[in-house]
Amino acid sequence: MVVIGGGLAGMAAALDCRERGYSVRLLEARPRLGGATYSFARGDLLVDTGQHVLLRCYTAYLDLLRRIGAADGVRMQQRFRVPVLSPGAAPTSLTRWNLRAPAHLAPALLNYRRLNWAQRVRAARTALALRGIDPSDPAIDEQSLGQWLRDQGETPRAVDALWGLLAVAALNAAPDDASMALAAKVFRTGLLETADACDIGVPQQPLSELHGEAGRQTLLAAGVDVRLRRKARAIRRGPKGFQVPVEEQAGASVLDADSVVVATPHSAAAALVDELPVRGSAEWSRLSSSPIVNVHVHFDRAVTDHEMAAVLDSPVQWVFDRTRISGARRGQYLALSQSAAQQEIGMRTEELREIFLPALRELFPAVGKAKLLDFFVTREPHATFRQAPGSAALRPSAITEVPGLVLAGAWTATGWPDTTEGAVRSGIRAAEAVDAELRSRTSVEVTA
Known part of the structure; x- marks a missing residue:
């Protein structure tokens, strides 16, 4: 089988498929693994292109770090605490207490000095209302977080100074531009369901080391054929299932595969499957970025x-x-x-x-x-991807209409926002889908 894309989703899919006993070739167009999480040298600094953090509820991502021997590269808070600064004002913080959820956040809200007392009490009521929201409800996804908060009576200051403070970082979208379903997932899973889920982890080494190099060594040791600087140009039907034309330094080649996992960004994925009857691929561009x-x-x-x-x-x-x-x-x-x-x-x-x-x-x-x-x-x-209202309807599942063709990536229908956790979960789902399809195919062949 072939996995196209060496980001977190592709690495997770390749490692899982290999551990299930399949022969795996992983193609990555860049000279490194890790996808968007990478580092570069500038003078004596080793710089991450983007700052990444994680939460304790990122269980699949943390498990992947353990599997590739990189868990020690993350420092996790013992208790959630975020200092909040403002020009000319004394620092305050959002800090959870050692109480059962959701009571663990009540003192944090009531002591949060960036809001007045009425706003703090209202925020506590809104947090309780969030516990009743079903993130999988399509009608919820059509709403924006900003409008939902206003419907709860939240003031513009509370939206900016509390809900937006957390949501913009988690969803890469302002409250009025963010899907309420994804916001509910963030707040429910990350803050309200268990007390320690919101504890923050910060990588303590550059991302190229944490993900790329550690992942490459683990994949190679597991027997995955890792091919860097190999750009897949398309996916076509072939005598063994699929053919994948590949652009490489020495020229070009064509790989045969009984199954293919496409673990690239949505725009690249749409181009790769253009010659196959994959329903909805023309709509993926509407996810935007x-x-x-x-x-x-x-x-x-x-x-x-x-x-x-x-x-x-x-x-x-x-x-x-x-x-x-x-x-x-x-x-x-x-x-x-x-x-x-x-x-x-x-x-x-x-x-x-x-x-x-x-x-x-x-x-x-x-x-x-x-x-x-x-x-x-x-x-x-x-x-x-643009995590806007209505985006859930555009996110495809791992399984496509083409047997053996599977999708992975944080943009697929994981139920999670576009995070490292969503990416890893998508890779795991892709491996499960490949395994189920190949086992089903083998069963049919044996029966025949």
């Missing part, structure tokens, strides 16, 4: 003690201290993660510098005395 911009700032000295913080009333959304992880030899290196960055994605680095350096100075006065060593920007124009 949403950008993330990461602003990287390196100072000659420490300007903050926060390892991670959310930010309100500022152009900055989230700030992470990447000094130790990146291998910086001096000063402090901060990464600012900007989700739903439709405006910032088209701005020049000089323009972003004029916005974000003053914003950092307002948050951290020590910036005024620090020397700027480096300022640069990484852009992810297609960081996630």
Whole structure:
């Protein structure tokens, strides 16, 4: 069998299929595995193109990290805590207590000083209402998070300072642009069902090491034929099931396969299956994409003690201290993660510098005395699919109408947002679908 795409979904599918006893060839167009999660060198820094975090409820992703020997590369909070900063205001935080869910969040809401007392009480009531929402209900998916919150009586300030603070980071979409079904999945699974589900994990090594290299070594050791710099051009019917034309450095080749897992972004997947009767593939483009911009700032000295913080009333959304992880030899290196960055994605680095350096100075006065060593920007124009109202109807299942052709990727119908967890779960589902189809085929052949 052939797996096309070496991101988290493709790696999970390939590893699972190999462990089920199948011969697996994994094709990746890039010179590395890991998909969108990768790193590059800039001076003495090893830089992730985008800042990634995870939650304790990311059970499939955490299991994959254990399987590839990379679990020690993530530091998990013992208890959920997010410092929340605002210019000219004392820091506050969202912190869970050691109580059973959903009571574990009540003190956090009631002590959250970015909202007044009435807004905090209303937020607690809204959290309870969220527990009654079914994320799998198509009617819920047609609503936006913003409209649902207003229907609950939430004020614009509460939407921005609480619900939007978390939802924009999780869904890469503003509340009015976010599917209520996906928002409900985030809040229910991540915050409301179990007390420790929301604890945050932060990678402690560059993503190329955490995912790409560790994954490659594990796949090779398991017997997967990993082929980098191999770009699949199409998927066609063949005498053994499928033929996959492949572009490579030495020219071109054609691979035969009894089954194929397509684990690429949705736009690339649609192009690959264009010659096959896959219902709905023409609609996948409507999933569109949403950008993330990461602003990287390196100072000659420490300007903050926060390892991670959310930010309100500022152009900055989230700030992470990447000094130790990146291998910086001096000063402090901060990464600012900007989700739903439709405006910032088209701005020049000089323009972003004029916005974000003053914003950092307002948050951290020590910036005024620090020397700027480096300022640069990484852009992810297609960081996630656009997780908008109505997107559930466009997300296909793993199984297609073509026997042996299976889909994987965080954009497929996992029930999860476009996250590392969704990607890994899609790869596992793809492997299950391949196994079921091949076993069924073998059973029919034996019976015949």
